[in-house]
Amino acid sequence: MPRIQTKCFGEVDYSPDAVFEFPAGVPGFEGEHDFVFLERPGAYPLMFMQSVSSPEVCFILLPVLAADPNYRLSLAEEDLAALRLPAGRQPRIGKDVLCAVLVCAGGEERPDPTANLLAPILVNLKRQIGIQAIQTQSAYSYRYPLISQDRHVELAACS
Amino acid sequence: MRRRAGESFLVGDAVEIEVLEVCRARVKLGIVAPDSVLIQRKETQITRDENITAARSVRQQSISSLLNKVAFPPVGAPVKNLTDAAIIDNEMQSVPRRKNTRTVFEPPRYESVKG
Numbered sequence: 038m039p040r041i042q043t044k045c046f047g048e049v050d051y052s053p054d055a056v057f058e059f060p061a062g063v064p065g066f067e068g069e070h071d072f073v074f075l076e077r078p079g080a081y082p083l084m085f086m087q088s089v090s091s092p093e094v095c096f097i098l099l100p101v102l103a104a105d106p107n108y109r110l111s112l113a114e115e116d117l118a119a120l121r122l123p124a125g126r127q128p129r130i131g132k133d134v135l136c137a138v139l140v141c142a143g144g145e146e147r148p149d150p151t152a153n154l155l156a157p158i159l160v161n162l163k164r165q166i167g168i169q170a171i172q173t174q175s176a177y178s179y180r181y182p183l184i185s186q187d188r189h190v191e192l193a194a195c196s
Numbered sequence: 197m198r199r200r201a202g203e204s205f206l207v208g209d210a211v212e213i214e215v216l217e218v219c220r221a222r223v224k225l226g227i228v229a230p231d232s233v234l235i236q237r238k239e240t241q242i243t244r245d246e247n248i249t250a251a252r253s254v255r256q257q258s259i260s261s262l263l264n265k266v267a268f269p270p271v272g273a274p275v276k277n278l279t280d281a282a283i284i285d286n287e288m289q290s291v292p293r294r295k296n297t298r299t300v301f302e303p304p305r306y307e308s309v310k311g
Contacts, residue, residue: 044254045254045255045256045259063243063247064240064241064243064244064247065243065244065245065247065248065251066247066251079263080259080263081268082268083259083262083263083268085254094251095251095254096247096250096251096254097250097253097254097259097262099268103268139246139247139250140250140253140262141246141249141250141253142250142253142254142255142258142259142261142262143253143258143261143262143265144252144253144255144258146249146252146253147249147253150262150265150266153243153246153247153250155239155242155243156239156243156246169243169247171237171239171240171243173237173239179239179242179243179246180246183262183265183266184265184266
């Protein structure tokens with residue numbers, strides 16, 4: 038069984054069937070076409086999208102419904118075609134497609150974690166094909182705060 | 197500047213933009229530019245920058261801090277998405293939860309773990 042070097046979790050064995058193809062890569066990483074999705078105990082519901090060819094390329098993924106339970110897709114026809122999904126209707130999240138958002142974990146550049154709800158990662162599980170869909174007909178934020186102001190207040194009230 | 201369909205304008209000497217078609221809410225543009233000029237939607241540029249920041253933020257420490265800071269739904273809560281999908285529910289649930297990193301969305305016959 039092949040093995041990859043991951044960015045954060047050492048070496049991981051994987052099955053070739055667990056590799057998902059991103060024919061166009063994702064913006065900024067256009068040359069990365071093969072990814073595996075990793076999960077870790079204790080990191081639920083986060084997942085990790087690790088490049089097969091570049092150990093240093095790994096993204097933190099959050100299921101979009103964990104960020105926003107009412108999330109609605111508005112994919113362009115060309116995105117549906119790229120995912121090899123039928124034209125004319127939006128896919129059902131969790132049924133037709135996996136839909137997750139890329140998380141900025143927070144660090145020196147940006148202290149508070151955010152998620153890009155404007156451009157979710159979509160995967161057609163049956164065809165093992167993925168894209169990052171940049172939705173133009175959508176009002177979602179590309180820097181959706183994962184710590185809401187309300188929660189700050191809640192935490193303050195509890196302590 | 198106001199332009200009708202079929203009219204064009206120049207940006208510098210080398211870039212020409214023609215309004216090809218005007219619909220109610222959208223316009224179709226034709227752009228002639230040198231190969232060295234990257235033409236992309238603004239959202240793509242924004243997403244590229246976000247992706248690069250996101251990739252840079254992935255470190256063990258930042259992952260732990262993220263898990264501590266954010267009130268994610270608890271395990272077992274109906275996050276009907278990633279771990280939903282028939283594939284996981286039907287095929288993976290019978291596989292005992294492993295202790296280490298593993299790949300998901302793969303056939304259960306594989307023992308794909310190495311910590």
